[in-house]
Amino acid sequence: MKPKRSIDRQWLLWLSSVIIIWMIVWAAFATATSNEQAVRLKKEAAEREAYLADSVVTLLFAGDVMGHEPQWRVAYDPTTGTYDYHDCFRYVEPYVSRADLALANLEVTLAGPPYTSYPCFSSPDALLYALDDAGFDVLFTANNHVLDHGQSGLERTIQMLDSVGMLHAGSYVDTMSRDTTYPLVVDVRGLKVGFLNMTYGTNGLKTKAPNMVNKMDTAEVIRDFKRLEELGVDLKVVFIHWGNEYQLQADRYQCHYASFLVRHGADLIIGGHPHVSQDADTLYAPDGHPVVVYYSMGNVVSNQRRHNTNGGIMVQAEVNRFTGRVISTHYIPYYVHRGYIHGKNQFYVVPTIPYINNRYDFRLPYRDSVALVTVHRAMTERLKDFIPIFADDFEIEDQ
Secondary structure, three states: OHHHHHHHHHHHHHHHHHHHHHHHHHHHHHHHHHHHHHHHHHHHHHHHHHHHHHHEEEEEEEEEEOOOHHHHHHOEEOOOOEEOOHHHHOOOHHHHHHOOEEEEEEOOEOOOOOOEOOOOOEOOHHHHHHHHHHOOOEEEOOOOOOOOOHHHHHHHHHHHHHHOOOEEEOEEOOHHHHHHHOOEEEEEOOEEEEEEEEEOOOOOOOOOOOOEEOEOOHHHHHHHHHHHHHHOOOEEEEEEEOOOOOOOOOOHHHHHHHHHHHHOOOOEEEEEOOOOEOOEEEEEOOOOOEEEEEOOEEEEEOOOOOOOOOEEEEEEEEEEOOOOOEEEEEEEEEEEEEEEEOOEEEEEEEEHHHHHHOHHHOOOOHHHHHHHHHHHHHHHHHOOOOEEOOHHHOOOOOO
């Protein structure tokens, strides 16, 4: 019996050794497989991220660029005799410059000196240079102040826009220039985007021939949509000047006209003029795809200080460049600070979310800080069904 017990022990030792060796081999194989799988998954994620980045085009829209007298007075440097607005846009430049295409409403003329404020605006050319350097690619000019300085003001504004290579739409020297450049079509990384721009009116001022200003003429707008179809654009965007000033909700006519635009082909509608940010909505095209309408973004920069006029939003639209469909939209709330930041007096466009996250980057006075938070809460409440951009991607430069 003893020899048998010895054999059993040897057999058990052998079996244990086999099991241990098998476990070691399996663990090594599993580790290698796991590492290979991790590398493969990481590579697939990177490829997917690169594909998504390549397939998405970002359009950034800003509201009304105003030019009141206090703005050009603080922009003036008496030592050089020149104007400089660059600091106005310092804190929103990261949003603007990273967009594939950035657009805004130029609600002043560049009629040359002497510079004038409300009710007839003419701002220094330096305002245009600052917008250009901040990264804006397109400025729209169909608004109620486009004729503030008559024919000469309209034509000089266009000349200045052309001189810096700024794309523009809304007003024209003559019929020929409108026919050859409107609707505005921009190729954005292979996505063919068509823009329509129009205004409800020009403060009672008549356009002097041969100049032209786009109005909300339904027959003309229908023809412009048909022209976009002929041009084969992938996305149709309407940038429109409408609504009642200082009203926080879109009025009945804005809603009615938005439905008209959607029926005739609009894929995205961006509005301005009320000098406050209004609500937004999602309508549906005849084929069922959603069309987002931001009724008013408010002022980009101005001297208006009454409640709700001292802030606004920018809108970022993400578009699939292969299908031409708007994937999503987000908004960027901001506050216009009139005063000093880091020792320099200016009108600063301050994004509210980065400020709330880190107030020391801006160091606003307490009164302005309270006003900023109040404006932020009001805007985000009005747009509670839409999503803001959280600015963790951006670092505010402490200058």
